[in-house]
Amino acid sequence: MSFSSEKDTNFCFPIPDVLENDKVQLVPFIRLVEGFDANTWNYLSYGPFEILGESACRANHATTTFTILDKVGPLAVNGEPVIAGMVSYINSSDADACTEIGFVVVLPQFHRTHVTSNHAGGLGLRRLQWVCNTKNYPSLKVAERMGFRFEGVLRWSRVVPPKKAIGYKAAPERKGDPRAGNGGRDSAFSSCCWDDWEGGVREWVDKVMARNK
Template identity: 40%
Template sequence: MAPPHDVNFCFPVPPNLQNDRVKLVPFFPSEHADAFFAAAGAHPELFTYLTFGAQDFVTTVIEQRIQPDRGTVLFAVFDTSVAGAAPQLAGTIGLLDTSAANLSTEVGFVITLPRFQRTHVTSNAAGLLLQWALETPEAGGLGLRRVAWKANVHNAGSVRVAERLGFRREGVLRWDRVIPAGRTKGGNGGGVRGGDPRPDYLSRDTLLLGLCWDDWESGARESVNKIMQRR
């Protein structure tokens, strides 16, 4: 029997999405969590711009947010680029806020482990999700009309990846999210008014980017394919 967070997504989830460089499989805590935290636990900087931390990724993010939400699916990303070698866990990526009615989704949970950063992994993982999301059902995709990408305005790396893949800046969502207590980076620099119910928590401003079906059909598909094939 498939795990709940696999079958709970509002679209059928394939057993994997892959090319000759990376493979995405649904993230199952029983199979992937230990290996992920063994690699990510020593690198708290991976979570600097996220609204959760490594310690609550399974209990809060997966069990309370992803599993119950039909609009969200999380994948484990494996590097498969070395011929003859076993696939190496390289990070996570997923879709969230997916609407079958509105044919829209958002790429999120993009966490690439340090040894795989600035390689082919992130661009190929995101590219596979874009192909799945934006291609028509006849071509093996979901036929969605819009894919969003949201990033902390200070997260230049995330914004750079999105723009390389063809996402366009659409605006800034001010005071968009509360950052976990204890974080000193990633805040918007705004003060806290008297009577605020969470005075010890910073807030972040979020940059919103979008890539739509007409962008995809008018050149973004070819651009993404070239980026994924780059050696």
């Protein structure tokens, strides 16, 4: 697994030079594969990958991806941060001042720790959304814990390959389906908007991020 200090200059929003707090640091993503077991990808419409490179992550103007570094956990030895996962801003729009936290993958040894609640940084936008598989209950709980407001379910929102069996719908048995043989997923949408943030969510998130575990 690798990371770099080079910024993603193709992203539609300016990225601060430093994205970190006292617990985690986000650095530009290059390659992140090792350390993930098969269950990591269960509820995601993508993966697993043999190699997921920066060229794929940086090709989209609406997307930028970071490696999550843990600075204080037991695996961070002698002050050296260790890779804990990856996270992206996706479906971003500078015209509409919004983005989505997506491609969130945290290594198994960092589940239920401060890493999950500390990796998300803000860009001062109007809307930040969180979209996940309706069967991905841990992800739904994270969104709720971080102050996101549940908005609803978008049915059959993703087409997924046949190898995806956990948390997905079976392929439709219908004539003329352009993606015949592929399953699908329902997506749960949650959001935190500027008025939520300024109306108390910011203080709530500060408390959640202050947890020591």
